[in-house]
Amino acid sequence: MKSGPDIAAVASLLGDPARANMLTALMDGAALTAGELARHAGVTAQTASSHLAKLQAGGLIAARKQGRHSYFALADEDVGSVLEALMGLAVRAGLGRTRPGPKEPELRLARVCYDHLAGDMGVALFDRLLARKLIAGVGEEIALTKTGSAFAEDFGVDLGALEKAKRPVCKACLDWSVRRSHLAGGLGAALLQRFYELKWAARVEGTRIVSFTRKGRAAFEDAFA
Amino acid sequence: MKSGPDIAAVASLLGDPARANMLTALMDGAALTAGELARHAGVTAQTASSHLAKLQAGGLIAARKQGRHSYFALADEDVGSVLEALMGLAVRAGLGRTRPGPKEPELRLARVCYDHLAGDMGVALFDRLLARKLIAGVGEEIALTKTGSAFAEDFGVDLGALEKAKRPVCKACLDWSVRRSHLAGGLGAALLQRFYELKWAARVEGTRIVSFTRKGRAAFEDAFA
DNA sequence: AGGACGGTTCGATTAGGATCGAACTATGAA
DNA sequence: TTCATAGTTCGATCCTAATCGAACCGTCCT
Known part of the structure; x- marks a missing residue:
């Protein structure tokens, strides 16, 4: 009945809108600060911190401290691939997509x-x-x-x-x-x-x-x- | 903040243990009845029915009625691929819920x-x-x-x-x-x-x-x- | 030194959803 | 017809986890 790795644990990490927004913000491989990620997710810094701790414990992101900032990035490109794949599934059942442009x-x-x-x-x-x-x-x-x-x-x-x-x-x-x-x-x-x-x-x-x-x-x- | 398809929606579908168990049970490509899936997930028939409805609405599984049975199967092999990929992440994070049994x-x-x-x-x-x-x-x-x-x-x-x-x-x-x-x-x-x-x-x-x-x-x- | 700012921890509140009991529908078998 | 079985719907309960306020801990700046 229960066989194989626990996909529910990792999937539920991706299943929260705030966390999903953070991860999508990280999908270009860049690292962002906790505050920036909080803004991307539309939550307060405290909430973001809690989410980031969970994502890190789940091995989805890697943290790195520099000065008084905490930078977070996807742990690995495999994580990015999974996110891409999930988007593929989401597209068939729902929403469209948008892409922002660069500045300066x-x-x-x-x-x-x-x-x-x-x-x-x-x-x-x-x-x-x-x-x-x-x-x-x-x-x-x-x-x-x-x-x-x-x-x-x-x-x-x-x-x-x-x-x-x-x-x-x-x-x-x-x-x-x-x-x-x-x-x-x-x-x-x-x-x-x-x-x-x-x-x-x-x-x-x-x-x-x-x-x-x-x-x-x-x-x-x-x-x- | 609002970029890309809604991966949280589909990921949260996979994030529930009962639903995840059902999906893993379907990963061999065979179609199973609602009752069988309920037993796989360890829940009653009512809750299973609710879960299956959600999975179907999310486009992850396909239903087919035959007599008084409802058969469910993965909607398509992309779903299977995503499940495999999620297992990969789960294994790496040490989230393997399973004791490595003899079948492993x-x-x-x-x-x-x-x-x-x-x-x-x-x-x-x-x-x-x-x-x-x-x-x-x-x-x-x-x-x-x-x-x-x-x-x-x-x-x-x-x-x-x-x-x-x-x-x-x-x-x-x-x-x-x-x-x-x-x-x-x-x-x-x-x-x-x-x-x-x-x-x-x-x-x-x-x-x-x-x-x-x-x-x-x-x-x-x-x-x- | 002081103060400002970014990040984290703690606690309390709250909303969402997973769950099951019970009732209801539909199919198949007597 | 009557009964049994499989599945679904409805309603109520309960529990988890997301959230934010407030306080705390660093680092940087002047």
Whole structure:
């Protein structure tokens, strides 16, 4: 009579409207703060906190503290797949769908975060370094691989100086517009510095926007493809 | 805040233990009467009736009256896929309500998922079809290759009939025990049917277990090696 | 230091829905 | 016809869990 894993337990987690709204807000893979998720769900912060604790206990989301903020993201892309599948079932019996659009395109594309690159291009940089196994690690703990170190030196980064500094060489930082990890730490700063030196990009005065030249953009794509 | 289809509505249907038990009982693709489902769920006939009405309204099950019996079955194999995927999440979160009984290993080895083969052997089948380039595709979008079509016909599958049906011929379904894809769709069903016909395997009464004979297992390994 | 703000915990309230008893309908068998 | 069985509908009860107010704990800022 009772066989197999307890699907009711996990399904009932998804079955509450507030939690479902939070999860759908997280479906793009980005991380959001507790407060933002509360707003998405249309509940108070207290209620949201309770929901988030349950989702975390159920293994559906992963939490990460940064400063006084708590960021939450889907635990895993499998969770996203299940949500997609559930939407498929929901569509056949009910409601339609809508999709919002982005804002502040330039800021979202590339900007400085303290002293390193953030925005879509920052996230892309991070993703490609990871995909090419130039950096590796889990969560925030990241390090350059052997090939990565060679690559960085070749790119003109003085790794020796970075390692002498007290600042960590590699660190994952959460992006506020894309809400995914990008590369911070000494290496992140050094790479952005090299982009300036190579005239691939420049700061736009009075803003945090990093403006890539056409050639710079192409060189960037080429170097990290 | 109001984006996408209402996944909470359908998820809350799956979130009730009684309904979840009914659905898991239906996962082998067979149709059961209201009374049988009530016993599976451990509730009285009245409550079962209420649950079944809700599941039907939600498009998860299909009802069919025959004499004084009401038969219920999963509305379609997508529902089965979602249930399998949910089981995957439940297992990962350690929410496995079931003590690993003696039947557990057999279930993991080979079982029916709606009407096709799942478990280790289902995944193995899928992998080998892919490795031999008999099927190809990305994600859930899969199709038979030319050599694959020839192979299927040779194996005794009536592809013409499959293509006339509205049901997709090939489809990937996520396996809860192995957490990888196995083959669903018309072809998946047809292959399992052939396994039965060839006496390679048979259903174990009252369970979802598919029991392969020794010779059947050898023939399976041989045919898809 | 102080204060502001984001997040969490605790407790009490409340609404939704799962459940069952009883009555009702329909089918099949005498 | 009468009876039995399968299923559904109705109403009442009861229990869980979502919710928010208020207080508490950190972190950041000046």
